[in-house]
Amino acid sequence: MTKNSVTKNDLVLKKPLRCIVKLGGAAITVKNEMEKLNEQILQSVSSQLRQAMIEEKMAGEKVRGMDWSRRIGKTGVSDVDDFKEGSADLQFDPFIVVHGAGSFGHFQASKSGIHRGGLHKPLAKAGFVATRISVTSLNLEIVRALAREGIPTVGMSPFACGWSTCKRNIAFADLSQLKETLNAEFIPVLHGDAVFDRLQDCSILSGDVIIRHLAELLKPDYVIFLTDVFGVYDRPPTNPDAVLLKEIDVDETGNWSVVKPNLLDMNKHGTVEIRVSAHDTTGGMETKIMEAACIAKLGIDVYITKAGTCHSLRVLKGEINGNIPDDWLGTAIRSSKKSK
Ligand SMILES: Nc1ncnc2c1ncn2[C@@H]1O[C@H](COP(=O)(O)OP(=O)(O)OP(=O)(O)O)[C@@H](O)[C@H]1O
Numbered sequence: 001m002t003k004n005s006v007t008k009n010d011l012v013l014k015k016p017l018r019c020i021v022k023l024g025g026a027a028i029t030v031k032n033e034m035e036k037l038n039e040q041i042l043q044s045v046s047s048q049l050r051q052a053m054i055e056e057k058m059a060g061e062k063v064r065g066m067d068w069s070r071r072i073g074k075t076g077v078s079d080v081d082d083f084k085e086g087s088a089d090l091q092f093d094p095f096i097v098v099h100g101a102g103s104f105g106h107f108q109a110s111k112s113g114i115h116r117g118g119l120h121k122p123l124a125k126a127g128f129v130a131t132r133i134s135v136t137s138l139n140l141e142i143v144r145a146l147a148r149e150g151i152p153t154v155g156m157s158p159f160a161c162g163w164s165t166c167k168r169n170i171a172f173a174d175l176s177q178l179k180e181t182l183n184a185e186f187i188p189v190l191h192g193d194a195v196f197d198r199l200q201d202c203s204i205l206s207g208d209v210i211i212r213h214l215a216e217l218l219k220p221d222y223v224i225f226l227t228d229v230f231g232v233y234d235r236p237p238t239n240p241d242a243v244l245l246k247e248i249d250v251d252e253t254g255n256w257s258v259v260k261p262n263l264l265d266m267n268k269h270g271t272v273e274i275r276v277s278a279h280d281t282t283g284g285m286e287t288k289i290m291e292a293a294c295i296a297k298l299g300i301d302v303y304i305t306k307a308g309t310c311h312s313l314r315v316l317k318g319e320i321n322g323n324i325p326d327d328w329l330g331t332a333i334r335s336s337k338k339s340k
């Protein structure tokens with residue numbers, strides 16, 4: 001190798017990464033109905049992402065769809081005409097989209113137990129295939145929904161990029177293709193996936209874990225988790241007494257504490273109770289808080305809110321920073337050093 005040659009691993013991002021956003025499976029799918037998309041939320045989130053990624057003054061520009069598949073509409077590939085030479089070239093800020101599995105993948109993974117390994121068993125082998133069919137078909141639906149909003153998205157599967165885990169954590173993830181994709185001004189769309197694992201031959205890599213890894217290496221301005229509830233509550237939000245935790249601080253050791261509202265005023269133990277559904281193979285809201293705390297420890301603000309609401313639009317646009325407005329519904333997780 002010559003002195004001046006640059007390997008792909010050394011690639012630096014041409015523009016700083018603005019945001020990593022998780023489209024939670026609980027929001028974009030109907031989580032208790034096998035392989036059912038929540039079309040309305042997906043459409044609304046896609047439109048909000050477009051608004052967040054382009055300059056305000058360009059918001060009125062015609063949406064030029066990029067899904068030219070025959071399945072869409074009756075006009076085939078007529079959208080090509082919108083891209084004639086001389087037409088405006090919209091700039092999209094660098095975002096990375098990661099989505100969870102929801103009702104695509106979790107059922108197959110939990111039935112076959114592949115989150116615990118065991119690829120030598122026929123059931124696990126079949127479950128690995130079934131899980132990947134399911135999550136990659138969801139990925140395609142999401143890429144298409146974003147492309148219909150004119151966002152230049154490309155789907156990227158962790159398994160196909162050679163990523164692997166050691167139990168639930170990432171053991172190896174080459175980011176060269178991801179960085180090159182961002183530098184070419186595409187928006188990468190990654191997803192939770194079934195991958196090879198160093199200790200137990202295979203595992204499930206959660207979208208939440210992917211986000212922590214990417215945040216550590218690519219240092220976005222902020223990270224957002226969009227899901228089907230407004231944020232973290234002191235007990236499962238199905239309980240009518242559940243209270244939304246609006247601000248959580250994370251100290252240098254990664255421990256988190258609720259600063260707003262005062263937990264002791266609400267339940268006598270000052271604790272947070274989380275329930276994870278039986279077929280969820282990646283730990284649900286519990287994993288999300290743990291990963292969010294690791295990201296916040298790095299000084300990167302993390303926000304959790306409900307997808308497809310005015311609260312998700314505000315946070316996607318970067319309007320929620322510094323003091324959290326009283327009328328914003330969501331959970332902000334931040335380093336205690338920053339909030340002092
Ligand atoms: N204390 C709690 N606070 C907030 N949500 C909770 C709590 N306990 C349980 N939950 C449940 O956590 C769910 C959200 O977590 P989940 O991991 O399913 O979200 P997601 O990221 O959207 O989904 P996926 O992991 O499929 O991508 C909500 O539907 C909520 O009912």
Ligand SMILES: C=C(C)CCOP(=O)(O)O
Binds near residue numbers: 106109191193207
């Ligand atoms: C294949 C699966 C089940 C991926 C899970 O990803 P997550 O929903 O982000 O936890």
